[in-house]
Amino acid sequence: MALKGSCLCKTVQYEADALASPIGHCHCHTCRKASASAYTSTARVARSAFRIISGEGRLTAYESTPGKLRRPCSVCGTEVLAEWVDQPHVILRVATLDDNPGASPVVHIWTSHDAPWLIDIGDVPRLPEGVK
Numbered sequence: 001m002a003l004k005g006s007c008l009c010k011t012v013q014y015e016a017d018a019l020a021s022p023i024g025h026c027h028c029h030t031c032r033k034a035s036a037s038a039y040t041s042t043a044r045v046a047r048s049a050f051r052i053i054s055g056e057g058r059l060t061a062y063e064s065t066p067g068k069l070r071r072p073c074s075v076c077g078t079e080v081l082a083e084w085v086d087q088p089h090v091i092l093r094v095a096t097l098d099d100n101p102g103a104s105p106v107v108h109i110w111t112s113h114d115a116p117w118l119i120d121i122g123d124v125p126r127l128p129e130g131v132k
């Protein structure tokens with residue numbers, strides 16, 4: 001059964017058939033700003049397994065890095081996903097899921113960008129940069 005998710009205001013709603021990667025917490029400075037949080041929990045979902053079921057016209061795009069779009073809801077600001085336009089998957093913001101994906105985070109990435117006040121990230125492995 002597909003996993004359902006949505007933005008804060010529920011304007012944007014989506015379904016994901018399955019996660020295509022483990023969940024990772026991204027600490028990069030652009031995720032930090034985009035989420036207004038110390039890090040963003042992410043997982044890949046194949047484009048063929050991802051469907052916006054309402055509010056697609058309200059999903060906006062911000063090119064935070066050349067070729068990488070962040071896709072927040074234009075009503076409430078929740079970043080639902082990011083995507084490299086040339087890749088066959090989207091990078092889901094896992095915290096927007098309303099259903100439990102049944103998986104737990106396995107890695108922290110881009111910890112070299114950590115906010116200096118961040119101390120409590122537990123014992124999940126940490127990588128100073130990312131994986132592409």
Ligand SMILES: [Zn+2]
Nearest residue numbers: 007009073076
């Ligand atoms: Zn919204």
Ligand SMILES: [Zn+2]
Nearest residue numbers: 026027028031
């Ligand atoms: Zn990031």
